[in-house]
Amino acid sequence: MTPILDDLFLARFLRVRNGNVGKALQSLEAYYRNADLHRDFDGIRPLQYSNGFLSNIITLLRTRSSGRRVLVMRIDLWDPSVVPLRALQVSAFFQVEYASLELLTQEHGIIIIFDLSGLSWNHARQLTLYEIKRSINAMQVIATSTNSNTFIF
Numbered sequence: 001m002t003p004i005l006d007d008l009f010l011a012r013f014l015r016v017r018n019g020n021v022g023k024a025l026q027s028l029e030a031y032y033r034n035a036d037l038h039r040d041f042d043g044i045r046p047l048q049y050s051n052g053f054l055s056n057i058i059t060l061l062r063t064r065s066s067g068r069r070v071l072v073m074r075i076d077l078w079d080p081s082v083v084p085l086r087a088l089q090v091s092a093f094f095q096v097e098y099a100s101l102e103l104l105t106q107e108h109g110i111i112i113i114f115d116l117s118g119l120s121w122n123h124a125r126q127l128t129l130y131e132i133k134r135s136i137n138a139m140q141v142i143a144t145s146t147n148s149n150t151f152i153f
Helices: 007-016 021-037 046-055 083-100 103-108 122-127 129-145
Strands: 056-060 070-074 112-117
Touching: 007 021, 007 103, 021 103, 056 083, 070 083, 070 103, 083 112, 083 129
Parallel strands: 070 112
Antiparallel strands: 056 070
16 A cells, blocks of 8 residues: 555644654554555445445534544444445445544544444344454544544444
8 A cells, every 4th residue: 555645644643642753653554554454445436335325324423522523323224235234334434534534533532333223133144243343443443543532332
């Protein structure tokens, strides 16, 4: 992967590590290691997965008074026959990446909530342990470019 040398991109790693160059470098390296693990997401065009964005299954809420953004995934709104898992993953990754560009999110972190009410066998067949682990790992690494006060539950 070609490294991104844009000042704004690199500054967010320094900002969330309070100017500690060593820790910022560790976060940046983790970001790129994760990108290598998920090469199948290279060159994705969000319009290819518009059903994931338009379904409202995953919602990025406005910034809270604490400064954190909140991303909510409601499994009960997901119909796997209409919106494939891949579209959900792309939607979640782009929304977390978008939130991580904001200065407030970089300083205060992001909260990611998986609302599993309504989880059915149909969902479970799509959500293998491998896919769950892979998705959480990817979001955690994207979130490393935000404050370490990021929560996923």
